Amino acid sequence: MGAPGRAVSPPGPPPPYAPSGRRPQNRRATWSQQFQASHGWSAGGAGTASAEANDATRFVRGTQAVRVTTNGTGKQSYVRRSGMTAMDLTGKTIRLLFRVDDVANLSRMVFYLGSGSFGNHFSWTFHVHSKTAANCVRSGEWVTVHLQWADVRSASGTYAISADGEPSTTTGFTDVSFAVHDDAAGPVTHRLRAVELVPDTSDVFPKGVVSLAFDDSHRSIHDPARPVMDSSGFPGTSYNIADAIGTGNFMTVEQMRSMQNFSGREVGGHAYANAAHTAGYPQLTAEQADEDFRRLRERLVPNGFTSEHFAYPHGAFRKTSDGVPVDLIASRHFTTARSIISETIESFAPADPYRLKSLTGITDGTGIGGTPLTRLTEDGGRLDRCAESGDRLILCLHRIVDGTPRTSTEIGTAGLTTLMREIADRDIPVVTVEEAMAHYE
Template sequence: MNHEPGFSARGLSRRSALRLAGTGGLVTAGGAMLGTVPAQPAAAAPAAAAAAAIGNLTTPPTYAPSGRRPRHRRATWSQQFQSGHGWSAAGTGTSSADANDTSVFVRGTQSVRVTTAGTGKQSYVRRLGGLATNLTGKAIRLVFRVEDTTDLSKLSFYLGSSSLANYFLWQFHTHSTTSTNYVQSGEWVTVHLQWADVTSAFGTYSISSAGVPSTTTGFTDMSFAVYDNAGGPVTYHLQAVELIPDTASVFPKGVVSITFDDSHTSVHSLARPVMDAYGFSGTVYNIADAIGAGDYLTLDQMHSLQDFSGWEMAGHSYATSAHTASYSKLTAQQVDNDLRTLREWLVSHGFTSEHFAYPHGAFEKTTDGVPVDQIASRHFTTARSIISETIESFAPAMPYRLKALTGITDASGIGGTAVANLTAAGGRLDRCVNNGDWLILCLHRVVDGTPTASTQIGRTGLETLMKAISNRGIPVVTVAEAMAYYT
């Protein structure tokens, strides 16, 4: 295809962008931090590996992220599992535990280490009978690590009273053998649990038909639970359980971002008129190589969306072939080249977004072992996935693993997420407006008639969705606008 004259001379062609060989691997050592973190010999190896792997990428970013990442949300209550923490590690699914493990940690000088029994039974780190805690307007922040996720089944969190006779349950991660997982082996992971994400209630606690919990205060018990798949043991470390202000502290009715992947021309011809009627702006994650070809947006359409309707033109990949393959099927150098060229293309054509969505939502390691999200952080300020076990918070727990609900459609029998389920009582829109969260919706192609794939939504279905958002008074912002509130 033809490129416009404004394309940067420093940008690589599609062939050269995907030609270079890659470099070695790394294990990330991320996770939120509070205050000063002392020297950590046990964590130094992964950190050094990360620095070495990223440092081996041959060309520095032409346009590095501006640094407008979300400020760290200070905890109003924090358990960091240092000496004397008073929590117990047990459960029928526990084989061994060290409540004061000094070998692996990311805060202070220790964490809790537990190894499951490989039986599929519950293993937990728990505190019962603590001081009554008020979680009104609060979210729970967890910082933890699973050494090898091969035999991981699921992760849950219990919040309750009366020795957990009453509790709310968040089942916040179910490990997949086929899809990209939020929790990756050997990484410190941060998760935010919001009231909008409560899975179920037990005892005297309940959740209303609109998804509202019966109480948000008086909690004395907390339990972090891990289940293996009965195929083998799993070793995990718990570093922090904390309370932070939730999304409702900034957006009392929650907030929605409407995003479109792949640059389909129907975004301009069908989605824009519907959203213009409500004053809503969206974020388009673009494949630069496709612009102006076939059924894809043109540069003029992109500029019209941006300049006259306030849309954000973000990045999805430079090369169509890279998008088709998925970054996890490329080397680290190939991924870095594609991201660099994409960012150059966006800037050279007047699109200033620093936000990105992974092709196919995949951010696991490249073929030579480098986590894709670490490479993305060299070029963009956030990167969006299509993981939706819990809905995203504001500010996000991990900006390079933004969660989004995808496959939204108004047809039946084709899979995906039904518009009717989103708009129904107690659905995601009700939970958003009543409890607060950052609901990122991922759509692809809009069609005039009946959708035939889960990546399609009918114009009628899109109208129904926009009306439901508007009727609830939920603000709609682009991803860039959402991030600007906390940077």
């Protein structure tokens, strides 16, 4: 039987401040294709070299999965079925469970939902593989991905997406396809284990929900950002570097405690040592990473900061230098860990609480990279899609400046004020990461 891809054990005895175990519930599927015998789906496409519809060599549920190997041409390779009984996806999230044996030649992954033998369809490009940045898809792991209506970007045939991001229909679907493209430099073997429908976030938050995250302990999170946040009445989650607290341009313990006690700010972890934050945990050994996590909790908890939520430096959760997954080590110390992957937005419950997705580098500057604030606030932008589809959006910010932002990790007080106003105008609730997770304890 195929393993989930995290067989390597983290080092050391249980930490003194282990997480409480408040993991989110796995939402039960309202419809599920498990790819057992006689499942009726086919594998093919111009990019397919070989396929096995009933492959029993790798699986993580049941007794088999569908295996497809691409031919190295960059063309589409798929697992699909058409002409099914029409499905209603109103208020639903699509849950995929799949594996890529080796991601070295992976290019992108796309999901299609349609009718009329795909003459009409919506599509989600839910993963574009990076050679350098963090990826939610890694070699040999069974990966769970959630696709929501707020993520759909393309429509064809009679289907359309409105200016504010709303799909023209969410029902009547008879055709489903899971497609993979290699990079035309070599083949990729992928295995599809489940396609399911689960309730989306809208049954809890009809107008969607936002979590505001602030990384790195910068003093600007306290001033000038705190007055802007206080005037909006919005909470936030601050992810802190313990070694930096009280030094240079970083917050003091007293400022952090004041924000927690009087402004509803959650105080989470980002690293203990500045050096670990700068390098990133994948550059450390498993023992070094585990020690940094341990020291981080031992610094925060005695000071009254009991949040069990963490953000990876640089969003990196790859394996340590000696081969232990960083997110596995994080699970010894924290209830969730956040990345900066934003191909799809986050969901309730999250597909993986140790790979929470977020939109980062939000700035009102120009020509400095990052995520332009207008991408959130424009018609059909992220906030419209969040409100229209009732989904979850985690927004990550770093430094707040009084003047003009000069780097992609800065946003002006004017921009932050605009962001708060735009969220409020759409009547989107704002919750901390802990509050969000509490809905699914």
